[in-house]
Amino acid sequence: MIELQALTKRYGDKTAVDHLTFSVRPGIVTGFLGPNGAGKSTTMRMMLGLDSPTSGSIRIDGKRYNQLRDPLNHIGALLEAKAVHGGRTAYNHLLCMAQSNNIPKKRINEVLDLVGLSDVARKRPKGFSLGMGQRLGIAGALLGDPKILMFDEPVNGLDPEGIHWIRNLMQHLASEGRTVFVSSHLMSEMSLTAEHLVVIGRGKLLADTSMADFIAKNSRTFVRVRTPEPERMRDILVHSGVMPVFEEDGAMQVDGVDPARIGELAAWYRVVLHELSPQKASLEEAFMQLTAGSVEYQAQGKGEQPSRQTGQAGRRRR
Numbered sequence: 001m002i003e004l005q006a007l008t009k010r011y012g013d014k015t016a017v018d019h020l021t022f023s024v025r026p027g028i029v030t031g032f033l034g035p036n037g038a039g040k041s042t043t044m045r046m047m048l049g050l051d052s053p054t055s056g057s058i059r060i061d062g063k064r065y066n067q068l069r070d071p072l073n074h075i076g077a078l079l080e081a082k083a084v085h086g087g088r089t090a091y092n093h094l095l096c097m098a099q100s101n102n103i104p105k106k107r108i109n110e111v112l113d114l115v116g117l118s119d120v121a122r123k124r125p126k127g128f129s130l131g132m133g134q135r136l137g138i139a140g141a142l143l144g145d146p147k148i149l150m151f152d153e154p155v156n157g158l159d160p161e162g163i164h165w166i167r168n169l170m171q172h173l174a175s176e177g178r179t180v181f182v183s184s185h186l187m188s189e190m191s192l193t194a195e196h197l198v199v200i201g202r203g204k205l206l207a208d209t210s211m212a213d214f215i216a217k218n219s220r221t222f223v224r225v226r227t228p229e230p231e232r233m234r235d236i237l238v239h240s241g242v243m244p245v246f247e248e249d250g251a252m253q254v255d256g257v258d259p260a261r262i263g264e265l266a267a268w269y270r271v272v273l274h275e276l277s278p279q280k281a282s283l284e285e286a287f288m289q290l291t292a293g294s295v296e297y298q299a300q301g302k303g304e305q306p307s308r309q310t311g312q313a314g315r316r317r318r
Contacts, residue, residue, distance in 0.1 A: 031194030086126030130157030219281030
């Protein structure tokens with residue numbers, strides 16, 4: 001388990017992370033979301049002891065990162081796939097990591113085989129594609145067979161087969177009772193991978209909830225009704241206390257009524273229905289709704305000057 005308590009990080013007068021408190025539980029994949037500049041990378045770096053918090057605390061299974069003996073056996077992470085020595089082979093890169101954490105050499109071949117890099121184990125990563133670099137980074141995260149795993153943009157550069165593979169891998173690791181924490185900008189992929197979400201904006205916690213509850217609370221759901229007798233169906237619904245809204249194509253949007261009830265009304269009054277479909281927002285739509293006021297960098301309309309919501313333009317920080 002990863003536990004954050006009032007975690008804060010300031011750079012001068014800029015607060016990158018603002019009193020974050022949440023826990024990442026074992027047994028499920030937890031997604032970590034936020035707009036650019038929200039403080040996600042800073043938070044993950046503090047979890048791994050790469051940055052020191054201004055205040056607050058982080059516990060990895062009850063201990064600070066610097067209290068962990070052979071930390072790769074406790075927590076594995078992929079933060080920057082290209083952060084490898086280009087002159088070492090893939091095997092030797094993992095060998096250095098293994099030797100520094102008392103990990104048996106046999107584990108190197110196991111993780112290389114797991115990520116599909118056995119055939120290039122003796123090649124230098126400087127010649128690897130982005131996707132191969134991602135796979136090597138994932139191998140490093142898995143090297144110590146840790147109970148806790150953190151992935152920052154794990155599908156970056158992977159082809160469709162690779163994306164399917166890493167999604168299944170993360171879900172399998174969670175099913176084994178491990179703690180899996182993953183940050184990504186790909187909402188469609190996150191919706192297929194994560195069961196729980198932690199969302200931050202401008203360094204502050206915006207949501208800590210299940211995927212289903214997050215979408216339900218931050219989006220509008222309705223039933224789309226299409227019939228060759230729209231006016232008659234509208235009158236039936238109005239008579240039942242429901243005010244439908246017509247779409248441009250003549251279909252109706254109906255809020256607050258179960259689809260089965262609409263179907264029963266149509267059957268009772270002998271109205272033919274061509275469509276009766278519940279409409280549920282996507283994760284992306286719910287995320288955009290929640291974080292609309294927390295976006296640090298916003299694109300403007302054509303011909304307008306770019307602006308930054310929080311002040312003068314500067315370097316982007318995730």
